[in-house]
Amino acid sequence: MSAGRERILGGIRKGLGRGKLEGEALAAVEARLSAPARNLIPRRTALPTAELVDLFEKMATDVAATLRRVAGPDDVPDAVAEFLAGLNLPSEIKAAPDPRLDDIPWSKRPTLAVSHGAAADSDLTAVTAATAAIAETGTLMLASSAAAPTRLNFLPDNHIVVLRAGQVTGTYEDGWDLVRAAGALPRTVNFVTGPSRTGDIEQKIQLGAHGPRRLHIILVEDGGETGSS
Amino acid sequence: MQPTSHAFVENAHRALNDAQLHAALGHMKAGFQDKRAATIARMPEFEDLRDQGRAIKNHTLAHLDAYLERFEAKVTETGGRVHWAPTPAEARDAILKICQAAGARTVTKGKSMIAEEIALNEHLAANGIEPIETDLGEYIIQLRGELPSHIIAPAIHLVKEQVAESFYAHHTELDPKRPLDDARALTDEARAMLRQRFLAADVGITGANFLIAETGSTVIVTNEGNGDLTQNLPRIHIVIASIEKVVPTLEDSATILRLLARSATGQEYSAYTTFSTGPKRPGDLDGPDEFHVVILDNGRSALLGTPAQETLRCIRCGACMNHCPIYASVGGHAYGWVIPGPIGAAINPGLIGLEEAGHLPNASTFCGRCESVCPMRIPLPSIMRHWRERQHERKLSPGTVRAGLGLWAWAARRPRLYRFGTRLAAALLGRLGRRRGRLKRLPLAGGWTDWRDLPAPEGRTFQQHWAARRSGAGR
Known part of the structure; x- marks a missing residue:
């Protein structure tokens, strides 16, 4: 390959005082890569499922996300409309064209204008599904796909995530297991913990630096298998 | 960038007299130290995680060639391309070529210390491509024509009035009478100004906190979301x-x-941690068409097998500088290169040479706070001592220092003479400083007494105290 490549790899081998990796050492590297093992998992998430959901709620709201629990998918249109009305925002959303949102009866709120697709600059509010939620730090895991364009997670001022209680899991490692089980790694996997923020001016935290000013999680208590993605 | 580390002494003097700088740096304790302590108190396994983090990086460094080769193979397999750059010039050229092939006019950038290291902005601008920094702190210092003074808070040396001044001067299309008196107004204005730049950019360049060998993914960690808009909106994403x-x-x-995040800002987790693997997939509605990763060496491979190898575990959290009394006094610019603070003092001599960076490992009291907070357990004071020793061997330290050390070593090898000499000195200095308890001036020690008083000895030497304590006679 390129001369630069050989110079860098050669420099590394010279520094390490050996030639190209081979034999047992190479086998150890291959083994580590082909069967990724978990390292230490903090005890914080060793909890029954219901308490894991509570921990997720606490951690997410601690970092300025808002969360509302609803009983089922039928309640989501009202929850979205009320969130927007409470902030005096236009009753308009851009939703991901995502089958995981198909059970939401948007027509229940005829005044809510729903369009689907990737986010444009003019979109004020995005609605997306999630791949999983990580209770350890109140983090949403959002994997991209044709049905889940990434721009929705960053461009609009308001990001509403429809999360199923069964998707709440303990750790990042749990999330990776789900993604690996679903096949090839998606182009983008976002771990989102609260809305956008910055402390770059005199270390005073301001929300809404470049990404969403608000992150609102609608937790659907009934429905959705564990970690569906 | 062109280092000015050789001028550390002058830089530091200037910084010590800068009241505005001290006002800005005064926010660090509450902003970084207290938050870190509180978050770590909530994670009982933190010390064990540090051990594991160190072990992961040590293992990786020992097999670095194999992991980089695997990383490249996976990037290629997922439709991206890796460019190997032994030197900054090769990295700049690789990036410029990609931008030129795309006919790029503007490039948005996430915060990247490697981009600073290779002076990428200057190179792009010199070739007619406009680089636009999008991290708020980086944006501010780009407007001011300054360099970052901290690896995670590039504008930490500024107060809000200085930021407002720069916004009034540069955002001339806005009402000159608009109020910009708090961080909220300043943040909103930057958000609005940068939004159009994000949408118009042809290429987005980000750094990487990690490269994952298993999957060929690159990882960025941000709080603002600027790195994500930088990589998602343009047609081309370049990672350096x-x-x-x-x-x-x-x-x-x-x-x-x-x-x-716990070590850096005291957050449990940063707002955005993003794993990017290849360009957008068939059917994806957004994401970049091209994905390039430029891998830079610039002297790092030469540190392998030396005591400074341990600095390669650094994850650039900034905890060492956030807790360093020297950094808190002189700020980041005094260090004269991209990486300031204790980690800069430990790694810069290896990257830009001991001739240029020789002052940095000497700008330490060896108090050890940096090592105590380093999540990767890098023995920073030991590595600074390693550089001081190399400096002594290569006769790069001042002649007076070498002569003084030589004299001390000669005496220290003669215990009776040493005891006599120290006893005499302690008694003499104790008498001289008897009235005030401190000495304002001392021959041959002007470097110390010009700036502060020397506490006067109280009569006995350390060895005398020690002997007394061992025999139980003293306290």
Whole structure:
């Protein structure tokens, strides 16, 4: 390959005082890569499922996300409309064209204008599904796909995530297991913990630096298998 | 960038007299130290995680060639391309070529210390391509024509009035009478100004906190979301990263990510941690058409097998500088290169040479706070001592220092003479400073007494105290 490549790899081998990796050492590297093992998992998430959901709620709201629990998918249109009305925002959303949102009866709120697709600059509010939620730090895991364009997670001022209680899991490692089980790694996997923020001016935290000013999680208590993605 | 580390002494003098700088740096304790302490108190496994983080990086460095090769293979397999750059010039050229092939006019950038290291902005601008920094702190210093003074808070040396001044001067299309008197107004204005730049950019360039060998993914950690808009909106995403950023698996990155935000800002987790693998997939509605990773060496491979190898575990959290009394007094610019603070003092001599950076490992009291907070347990004072020794061997330290050390070593090898000499000195200095308890001036020690008083000895030497304590006679 390129001369630069050989110079860098050669420099590394010279520094390490050996030639190209081979034999047992190479086998150890291959083994580590082909069967990724978990390292230490903090005890914080060793909890029954219901308490894991509570921990997720606490951690997410601690970092300025808002969360509302609803009983089922039928309640989501009202929850979205009320969130927007409470902030005096236009009753308009851009939703991901995502089958995981198909059970939401948007027509229940005829005044809510729903369009689907990737986010444009003019979109004020995005609605997306999630791949999983990580209770350890109140983090949403959002994997991209044709049905889940990434721009929705960053461009609009308001990001509403429809999360199923069964998707709440303990750790990042749990999330990776789900993604690996679903096949090839998606182009983008976002771990989102609260809305956008910055402390770059005199270390005073301001929300809404470049990404969403608000992150609102609608937790659907009934429905959705564990970690569906 | 062109280092000015050789002028550390002058830089530091200027910084010590800068009241505005001290006002700005005064926010660090509450902003960084207290938050870190509180978050770590909530994570009982933190010390064990540090051990594991160190082990992961040590293993990776010992097999660095193999992991980089695997990383490249996976990037290629997922439709991206890796460019190997032994030197800054090769990295700049690789990036410029990609931009030119795309006919790029503007490039948005996420915060990247490697981009600073290779002076990428100057190179792009010289070739007619406008680089636009999008991290708020980086944007501010780009407007001011300054360099970052901190690796995670580039504008930490500024107060809000200075930021407002720059916005009034540069955002001339806005009402000159608009109020910009708090961080909220300033943040909103930057958000609005940068939004159009994000949408118009042809290429987005980000750094990387990790490269994942298992999957060929690059990882960025941000709070603002600027790095994500930078990589998602333009047609081309270029990642610039140095060789030591690679880790084996997603699980390994998960462990180190548990250390990163807690050590850096005292957050449990940063707002956005993003794993990017290749360009957009068939059917994807957004994402870049091209994905390039430029891997920079720039002297790092030469540190392998030396005591300074341990600096390659650094995850650039900034905890060492956030807790350093020297950094808190002189700020980041005094260090004269991209990486300031204790980690800069430990790594810069290896990257830009001991001739240029020789002052830095001497700008330490060896108080050890940096090592005590380093999530990767890098023995920073030992590595600074290693550089001081190399400096002595290569006769790069001042002649007076070498002569003084030689004299001391000669005496220290003669215990009776040494005891006599120290006893005499302690008695003499004790008498001289008897009235005030301190000495304002001393021959041959002007470097100390010009700036502060020397506490006067109280009569006995350390060895006398020690002997008395061992025999139980003293206290």
